[in-house]
Amino acid sequence: xxxxxxxxxxxxxxxxxxxxxxxxxxxxxxxxxxxxxxxxxxxxxxxxxxxxxx
Numbered sequence: 432x433x434x435x436x437x438x439x440x441x442x443x444x445x446x447x448x449x450x451x452x453x454x455x456x457x458x459x460x461x462x463x464x465x466x467x468x469x470x471x472x473x474x475x476x477x478x479x480x481x482x483x484x485x
Contacts, residue, residue, distance in 0.1 A: 437480065441473040451479065 436453040443465035462473050
């Protein structure tokens with residue numbers, strides 16, 4: 432069952448910087464700018480709704 436906030440992994444398409452943030456389900460239109468290069472809007476790479484172990 433999905434909660435109120437969803438963990439997602441974001442990636443910058445320009446410099447490939449990755450970060451994990453928690454987004455509300457309704458607000459996926461306003462994704463942040465890349466904090467490393469500052470030139471591109473980050474995109475969702477993966478929804479982290481399952482537990483993973485490496």
